[in-house]
Each structure stands twice: as C-alpha cells, then as structure tokens.
Amino acid sequence: MTNEAERVRPIPYSGKSSTRQMIDAALMTTLLALCSQIAVPLPLVPINLALLAVYLCALVLNGRWALISVGLYLLMGTVGLPVFAGFRGGPSALFGPTGGYLLGYLCAVAVIVPLAPSANTLWRRALVCTLGLLACYVPGTLWLMLMTGRALPQVLPLAVYPFLPGDLLKIAMAASMAPKLRTALRRVK
Secondary structure: OOOHHHOOOOOOOOOOOHHHHHHHHHHHHHHHHHHHHOEEOOOOOOEEOHHHHHHHHHHHOOHHHHHHHHHHHHHHHHOOOOOEHHHEOOHHHHOOOOHHHHHHHHHHHHHHHHHHHHOOOHHHHHHHHHHHHHHHHHHHHHHHHHHHOOOHHHHHHHHOHHHHHHHHHHHHHHHHHHHHHHHHHHHOO
16 A cells, blocks of 8 residues: 555646746756755765755656756756865866766666656655666766776775665655655645
8 A cells, every 4th residue: 555645756747837847947956956065075976965866856857857957957067166066066077087977867867767657655766766876876987987097896995885875875765755845846836
C-alpha cells in the first residue's frame, strides 16, 4: 500500500503555464546553487549537497525543465557567477579536474527524468536516484582520470569511495523529500 504523500508524478502543466514552469525551474536552479555552497572541502572533489538538489530537480520538474534548470546552473557557473562549490565560477571550474562531475549533473537528470513517472514509492525513487548517481560518477571519474593522468584504481579512493556514504544519504533524503517539495510547489500560486 502506497501512501498518497509517497507518490511522485511530474507537476502537470498546461500549455498556458510556461511562466509557472520557468519560475519552478528558476527556484530549483537557486536551490542547486545554494546546496553547492553547503560543502566540505577535500583535496580533489569537495563534498556538497548539489546532487541532492539535482535529484530533487529531476524528480519534481517535468523533463525539459529539469534539464533547463541544471543547464542554467552550469551556464551561470561557466560565465563566472560563483555558484559552484566554494563559491567558484568560470570556465576553469567547469573544465578543471572536477568539471566532469558538474557535467555529470546533466547526465543524472537525463537518466532520472524518464524514470521519475514510474518512481511512485520511496524505494523506486531511491533506485532511480542511484542510477542518476552512476550517471554522474561515470563522466566525472573519467574526466578526472583524463585531467590528472591517474588510473582508475588511483582515482576511485580519491573521488568516489569517500563520497558513497554521503551520496547514499542524499539519495534517501531526495527520495523522501520529493513528494513534499512537489506538494509545496503545487500550492504556490
């Protein structure tokens, strides 16, 4: 038996509510920028809450608006706005060693969005977010290997293993928070 609060479906928008879609996407972009600043600095890749916001964006917004929201965040950071972890911005942040993880946010959204309509329970949402995490880790880790010249066995202990417990916690948080956030966005007129 599924509790109604656990069900997550994309917010239904009619063709005439594109303003509402833009506002929701802008709010999610803002959430992503804020969550990026809640960070613990580490030598190569900082621990932050950005992926939590990415998961929520993908679970709450309709497909293209989730991609637009994350894409806008990346564009803002690329042009120099300090939205990336540690108040960094500019092309060097996006094309530096951790840039693959930033681009991996788009991959995560692209994986989660088509699966979100069937993720109507806590466990399904968690599974979908786990697939999104893998979609973020793959390009990020490959990019880090390319940028540092290190092999996979050298990169995993630096850029993946330390992050797994926190990322699993972010997945659990997103899976439980998504229905509440969706309800809150529906109530905002």
